[in-house]
Amino acid sequence: MNTLHISLPYDYVVSHVSLTWSDILFALQHDLMAKNAAVKYAYDVIEKEEKPTQTVLALAWVNNEEEIDFYLNELTNKIVEQEDNTSQEKFLYLLLNWIFEHKEQCSDPFQMVEIIYADFDYPEEISNFVRYMPSSEHRLNSVEESIKRIFNNWAIYLKAAEINLLK
Template structure:
């Protein structure tokens, strides 16, 4: 992943419920820093009366220490995980962050194209990928066509937010 988007634990935690498996998946694909796992463990310690020794060990790690073996101990591998849902969560989080920070980038739609490729060309975002053919007529200018893509991007985010929204 080459788009210099590193989601923070605070950002993720405000948006959706994530599992330890979600965190492991994202760390392995460089979507988030391993520090997110440590921050999640620290948050869990502060929120719960009792935590497992594995969570305590993870919370005590320094950012430069290896995390994989600790994370593997925290994850219950007896539970089945749906990788499609995990992928959809991270696709949503990255595109959401990018959309609301698009002014910081020279070509946000170019980044969408990279994300589209990195996530193996998910159909649900093809409507706001510039090089994908559209069933809709040309709007008459590049600016109007791009505005339509941004509108589709925002609609995708609204739909995914409903799907993954953190229950309060």
């Protein structure tokens, strides 16, 4: 996973979804965020919770990556396991949203979607904006109209995913 080697900035991620320790672990295991995201999240937890755990406090002061792994494993082992699907859905949305927002800087944003489609094991919910997938919609008269439709389908997915993740 993460064939594109996109590392999402922590501030971007938290501005779009609410995180859990399981999400942080998922992101770090798949190189979707930098290791210091765990430390930043620990700071956020300390700021929000009245009595954060000693593990969270210790994680906030970590200086090396091995310690991050140790504390993160301790934190995720203590909580009830969140299904990987939820973390996967969040990061599928985040990656696709990041690319959509930066599509002008990408030489081929549709190729990036195709790579993410494969990385995430071909999720049905994004197949209608994977350009090589057959469309169930009526055939359009030009390539430009088809590209416009794909971008529109992509935007529709992003809006629906955002609403779904806010539940």
